[in-house]
Each structure stands twice: as C-alpha cells, then as structure tokens.
Amino acid sequence: MKTQEYAAEKTMAPDSKRTVRSVVHDLMLKHGIFRIFGNPGSNELPFLTDLPEEIDYVLGLHEQAVVGMADGFAQASGEVAFVNLHAASGTGNAMGALTNSFYSRSPLVITAGQQVRETIGMHSFLSNVEAPQLTKPLTKWSCEPASASDVPRSFNEAVMQAQASAPGPVYLSIPYDDWEHEANANDELLLRRSYSEEHELSASAVEHLSGLISAAARPAIILGSAVDTVGANSAAITLAENTGADVYLAPSPYRLPFPNKHGQFRGVLPASIRAVNTTLAAYDLVLVIGAPVFRYHQHEPDHYLGEDVEFIHITDDPNEATRAPFGTAIVTDIKRALELLAEAVPPQETAIERPWQSYPATETPVDGIFDPARVFALLREHAPVDTSYVVESTSTNADFWSQMDLQEPASYFWPASGGLGFGLPAAVGVQMALTDRQVIGIIGDGSANYGITALWTAAQYDIPVIFIVLKNGTYGALRWFSQLLDTPDTPGMDVPDIDFLSLAQGYGVQAHAVDTDEDFIAALAGARASGKPHLIEVRTNLTQP
Structure with a gap:
C-alpha cells in the first residue's frame, strides 16, 4: 500500500487576506515539504516571498545541479522533493538531470515561474510559451493552471501525481501575477484532503x-x-x-x-x-x-x-x-x-421500507405530437425488460429517468464526453455485442445527423437494432442552456425539415413515422419481429433536461 497521510497541524494560521501564495505555502507544509531546491529568477520572486520559517531554500548555482540534488534527496528519503526553476531557460538547463529523474521514478514537484498571464501570448521576455509541453516526455504530468484560482488545486494535484502509482517528476508552470490573487474559500478543503x-x-x-x-x-x-x-x-x-x-x-x-x-x-x-x-x-x-x-x-x-x-x-x-x-x-x-x-456493513436492525418508485402519469399524443415522457412510458411497457438503451437525447433526460425502469447491468449507454455523434453508431456496436438482448437507440434529431451513416452499416450487416428518433426540430439542450446563460438570441438552434424516413430508407433501413400510441406500439413490435434494423420517427414537443 502506498499512502500519503498529510498532517494539517503544521499549516500556518489563516492570513488576514488569504492569497494563492499563502495557500500554496500551507499546502507545502501539509504535504511535508520543508525545503525548496532552486535557482531563482525574476518570475519566481513573488512565490518565494513570505516563505514560512519551516521551509528552507537550498540554492544551487546551475539548474542541472539543482535537479540533481533534489533527485538524490527524493531517492534517499523516499519523500517528494520540491524544485523551483526560472521560466523556460532554467527549465531547459535542468533537462539533462531530469532524464535521470524520469528513469529513476523520483517524485519531484518542479515548478517554474511564468510571465504575467496577459503577456504570455505576445511572447514577452521570459515567457514560457506552451509551458506544459516543454518537459515532455520527461515528466509524467505537466500543467499550467487555467486561472489563478486553480493554482492551489493544481499544486495539490502535482504533489499527489508525483507520488501516485508509478512515481515520477511532474512540472507546474505558474504565472507570477497569480500569487497575489485572493484565495478561493474552497481552497481550505485542499488542506483536509x-x-x-x-x-x-x-x-x-x-x-x-x-x-x-x-x-x-x-x-x-x-x-x-x-x-x-x-x-x-x-x-x-x-x-x-x-x-x-x-x-x-x-x-x-x-x-x-x-x-x-x-x-x-x-x-x-x-x-x-x-x-x-x-x-x-x-x-x-x-x-x-x-x-x-x-x-x-x-x-x-x-x-x-x-x-x-x-x-x-x-x-x-x-x-x-x-x-x-x-x-x-x-x-x-x-x-x-x-x-x-x-x-x-451489517444490514440495519430496523429496515426502512422503501417501495419501488412509481411513474408519473403521461398524456397521449396531441395532433401526432408526443410528449417524450409518453414515448418512454410506452417503451417501458412494450419493450423487453432487459432492453439495453443507447441514449443521445439530452433535452429529454428528466423524462427518461422518471419513466424508465432499468434493472439489468449494461442497460444504459450515454456519450461520456458530452459531444454529439456517439448515440446512433454506438447503438449499432452495442447490439453487435449484446446479441441476446434488444438494443434501442434513443436519438435526438439534432444528434442523429452526426452519426447517420451508421444506418448503412446496420443495414448491410442485418444488425437488428431499433433507432427511435425524437424529432422536435431544434437543439433542445442548447435552448435550455441559452436560458441559463441569458443568450436567447443566438443563431443555429433549429434543425427543421429533416426527413429521417427518406434518409433511413436510402441507407437500406426500414423506417416508420408514428402519430399515435397504437402506431408506436405496432411499429415497435414489427421492428422486433423482423430481426432487421428499423428506424421509428416520433415527433415530440420541446422539453428541458
């Protein structure tokens, strides 16, 4: 077992004004880092000011020697060694020694001062351009925090990464104007990690x-x-x-x-x-x-x-x-x-009765327009209980969870990154893997266009997946987000007039549009009985996630 247990008793008392610098200094003490191996430059001075008295600065006259000393300390002590280098030039000087640290898996936390944030893109003097790339592949992890507020969390991650799994050197580039920023109240949680x-x-x-x-x-x-x-x-x-x-x-x-x-x-x-x-x-x-x-x-x-x-x-x-x-x-x-x-964990002595949850009532379609909740209620009632659903219809999330009854493993797949295009092709792949179960892809009409060509593969290989396209003519999730962000006038929200029946048939997939409950039930039953891929187009009203 490899464990880092960090005692908080050595941390400094909170400053009257907590800064990013004071929080990071406290984190150093919490992690048991009591010395800095370094060769400073102008970018590093704002970090090095107001050092706690418990932290010693060990000066080396060349960065290769600085890293070498830290490497030796880390290997002999088994502890994290902290290195502070000067921008890109100091980092470059240290690279020869860093090769040893990488192969010896020495847990080094290497920080380098960066120019003021707003000047980096202009390649100002002493800018470390694309800093996280500079030490690769000789560091297991490298980072330049996205903002001053993220410096303490990034520093904490650096210390943990240096020791986690296979230990090794890590690299953190920090713009020097970040240190005076006021700390976030959430930073105190890092001291309890x-x-x-x-x-x-x-x-x-x-x-x-x-x-x-x-x-x-x-x-x-x-x-x-x-x-x-x-x-x-x-x-x-x-x-x-x-x-x-x-x-x-x-x-x-x-x-x-x-x-x-x-x-x-x-x-x-x-x-x-x-x-x-x-x-x-x-x-x-x-x-x-x-x-x-x-x-x-x-x-x-x-x-x-x-x-x-x-x-x-x-x-x-x-x-x-x-x-x-x-x-x-x-x-x-x-x-x-x-x-x-x-x-x-033994069962509770007095069991609390928690009955299986019920389903909210749904309304039948009006003028051929379904509420998404109705579609999911019909699927729950008429699809096999072990159906595996591949879902890419973000704006219908709330209705999906309220209506579906999913009990089996591998019953639900969703695009993990949040980007569109996973759903329709993934439904084909899941059906190929789960040959003894029915797979149903629930796809929004906006999402469907990103992976529509997967219909051809389904048809060519007779993969009996069922695609249900929920058609509301818009990117529903974006409309919801436009309300959250107060951007109601943004363009590109609507995708009207797409004929999914013709698209599916052109790729060789049988397709049906449904206007009533009876239509939907019949189309679903026919698709299941055919043993071939089917697409069911359902017009729906607009809902929110």
Missing part, C-alpha cells in the same frame, strides 16, 4: 470505512458509471440496502450502476457546484464510488462541500483521485471494494 492507494482494501481500511458508514446518521452513496463497467452492480445494491443510504448517480452518467426505480434511488446528481452542494448538505457521510469528483457542467459557483460532511472517494483511477478538489481519496479495485464493504 488525503490520498491512498491499495491494490485491495486492507482489513483495517474496510473496518474503518464500514465503521464510518454504520455510524453515519444520514449517509449517501454516489455511484459512478465505472460500477456498471466492472460489473459491480449487485454489490452496490447490497451495500446500499444494508446501509439504508440514499443513492445517487454522479453527474452526467454514461452507464447505469443502480436500478433507477429502486426505492433508495434519488436520481442523478445535478451537474453544477451549487446544486451538488445543496443536494449533499443534508448528509453527514457521502461515499462516492467509481466516479470522478465531479464532472460539473453548468457553472454555478458555490462551496464545494459543507463543513460537516465526511466525504470518501473510492476510484480505480489515480488521475481522478489526484485532480479532485476535496475529499479523502482511495485508489483501489472498486468492484472488490464494494464487495468487501457490502460484506462488512
């Missing part, structure tokens, strides 16, 4: 975590798509039922790790900082398994987390763990972790 790696959760870790879960007055479990990917669904259900916890999916899930109509299921976490914080404020323990923390979308700034919330993050991805801005991170096999925790 911890990180550990275990191939399999140790008995002591299982005992500790199960104790936290059992003692929690109101726990929440947040499951990520990776739980479904590794086939840990049943263990996740057992753990949830033993704890009685509320269960959420992490924002923007691309797989379904938990039955969405289970009595403990509380939905998909919203994808904004404010909304997540508001949702989780009611809990005293939050356990996230198999998901990043978090993939926010719409920007609604707030505190990441309430002060009284214990937050545990279990993931199999060291990069997810190191870049997270808060929480106790454990990198391990998530399937085995769920199994061990499900065994260790």
Whole structure:
C-alpha cells in the first residue's frame, strides 16, 4: 500500500487576506515539504516571498545541479522533493538531470515561474510559451493552471501525481501575477484532503470505512458509471440496502450502476457546484464510488462541500483521485471494494421500507405530437425488460429517468464526453455485442445527423437494432442552456425539415413515422419481429433536461 497521510497541524494560521501564495505555502507544509531546491529568477520572486520559517531554500548555482540534488534527496528519503526553476531557460538547463529523474521514478514537484498571464501570448521576455509541453516526455504530468484560482488545486494535484502509482517528476508552470490573487474559500478543503492507494482494501481500511458508514446518521452513496463497467452492480445494491443510504448517480452518467426505480434511488446528481452542494448538505457521510469528483457542467459557483460532511472517494483511477478538489481519496479495485464493504456493513436492525418508485402519469399524443415522457412510458411497457438503451437525447433526460425502469447491468449507454455523434453508431456496436438482448437507440434529431451513416452499416450487416428518433426540430439542450446563460438570441438552434424516413430508407433501413400510441406500439413490435434494423420517427414537443 502506498499512502500519503498529510498532517494539517503544521499549516500556518489563516492570513488576514488569504492569497494563492499563502495557500500554496500551507499546502507545502501539509504535504511535508520543508525545503525548496532552486535557482531563482525574476518570475519566481513573488512565490518565494513570505516563505514560512519551516521551509528552507537550498540554492544551487546551475539548474542541472539543482535537479540533481533534489533527485538524490527524493531517492534517499523516499519523500517528494520540491524544485523551483526560472521560466523556460532554467527549465531547459535542468533537462539533462531530469532524464535521470524520469528513469529513476523520483517524485519531484518542479515548478517554474511564468510571465504575467496577459503577456504570455505576445511572447514577452521570459515567457514560457506552451509551458506544459516543454518537459515532455520527461515528466509524467505537466500543467499550467487555467486561472489563478486553480493554482492551489493544481499544486495539490502535482504533489499527489508525483507520488501516485508509478512515481515520477511532474512540472507546474505558474504565472507570477497569480500569487497575489485572493484565495478561493474552497481552497481550505485542499488542506483536509488525503490520498491512498491499495491494490485491495486492507482489513483495517474496510473496518474503518464500514465503521464510518454504520455510524453515519444520514449517509449517501454516489455511484459512478465505472460500477456498471466492472460489473459491480449487485454489490452496490447490497451495500446500499444494508446501509439504508440514499443513492445517487454522479453527474452526467454514461452507464447505469443502480436500478433507477429502486426505492433508495434519488436520481442523478445535478451537474453544477451549487446544486451538488445543496443536494449533499443534508448528509453527514457521502461515499462516492467509481466516479470522478465531479464532472460539473453548468457553472454555478458555490462551496464545494459543507463543513460537516465526511466525504470518501473510492476510484480505480489515480488521475481522478489526484485532480479532485476535496475529499479523502482511495485508489483501489472498486468492484472488490464494494464487495468487501457490502460484506462488512451489517444490514440495519430496523429496515426502512422503501417501495419501488412509481411513474408519473403521461398524456397521449396531441395532433401526432408526443410528449417524450409518453414515448418512454410506452417503451417501458412494450419493450423487453432487459432492453439495453443507447441514449443521445439530452433535452429529454428528466423524462427518461422518471419513466424508465432499468434493472439489468449494461442497460444504459450515454456519450461520456458530452459531444454529439456517439448515440446512433454506438447503438449499432452495442447490439453487435449484446446479441441476446434488444438494443434501442434513443436519438435526438439534432444528434442523429452526426452519426447517420451508421444506418448503412446496420443495414448491410442485418444488425437488428431499433433507432427511435425524437424529432422536435431544434437543439433542445442548447435552448435550455441559452436560458441559463441569458443568450436567447443566438443563431443555429433549429434543425427543421429533416426527413429521417427518406434518409433511413436510402441507407437500406426500414423506417416508420408514428402519430399515435397504437402506431408506436405496432411499429415497435414489427421492428422486433423482423430481426432487421428499423428506424421509428416520433415527433415530440420541446422539453428541458
């Protein structure tokens, strides 16, 4: 097991005005970094001022010697060594020594001063142009923070990356005007972070975590798509039922790790900082398994987390763990972790009855226009219970989750990046893999155009996938976002007058348009019975995610 346990007692008392510099200095102390190996220049001076008295500066007369000393210290001590270099020229001077550090896997955190942000693009004197590329491939990770506010989080990630998995040198370029910026209130959460790696959760870790879960007055479990990917669904259900916890999916899930109509299921976490914080404020323990923390979308700034919330993050991805801005991170096999925790946490003595969730009522089509919720209700009632859905219709998300009843693993696939074009081709691929199950692609009319040629492949290879195109003539999710961003007059929102029947038939796929419930039910049954690909075009009204 490789563990970094960071004691916060050595951190400085908060300044009257917390700056990015003071937070990073505190993070150095928290991580046990008490010396800087360096050769300074003008870009580095704003960082080096007001150093805590616990931190020594070790001066080297050439950058190659600086890195060599740090490398020797890191190898002999087994600790992270901190290096401060001068812009691009100092970094270049250090590259020869950096080759040794890379191959010896020495955990070095190398920082370099950068010119003032607004002057970098002009190639001002002492600019480090495209700084993250400079040390590649001799660093395992490199970064220039996107903003001054992201410097403390990026520094924290750098220290963790240097030690995570296969250790090695990392590189961080920081514009020197960032240091005087006022710190973000969320930076204090970095001082409470911890990180550990275990191939399999140790008995002591299982005992500790199960104790936290059992003692929690109101726990929440947040499951990520990776739980479904590794086939840990049943263990996740057992753990949830033993704890009685509320269960959420992490924002923007691309797989379904938990039955969405289970009595403990509380939905998909919203994808904004404010909304997540508001949702989780009611809990005293939050356990996230198999998901990043978090993939926010719409920007609604707030505190990441309430002060009284214990937050545990279990993931199999060291990069997810190191870049997270808060929480106790454990990198391990998530399937085995769920199994061990499900065994260790006893069922509640007094079980809380949580009946399977019901479905909101839906309206029949009016003038041939369906509400998306009606389409999903019909699918729930008339498609096989083990149907696998590939969904790329963002504006109908709320209706999908309210109406569908998905219980089997691999029941749900979604574009993980958020970019369009995955859905229609992926439905073909999923059907090729899941030959004993029906695959239905639910595709928005805007999304369909990005992958429409996959219809030809489906036809040529007789792949019996069913495509349901929800046609509202617009990019519905963009219309919703235009309201959030107060940009109602933006162009390019509409995609009217696309004849999907002709497109499908031109590619060799049978297609039907439906206007009534009976039409839809008949088209679905006929498509299933044919053993060939089919497209069903459904005109829908405009809804929001």
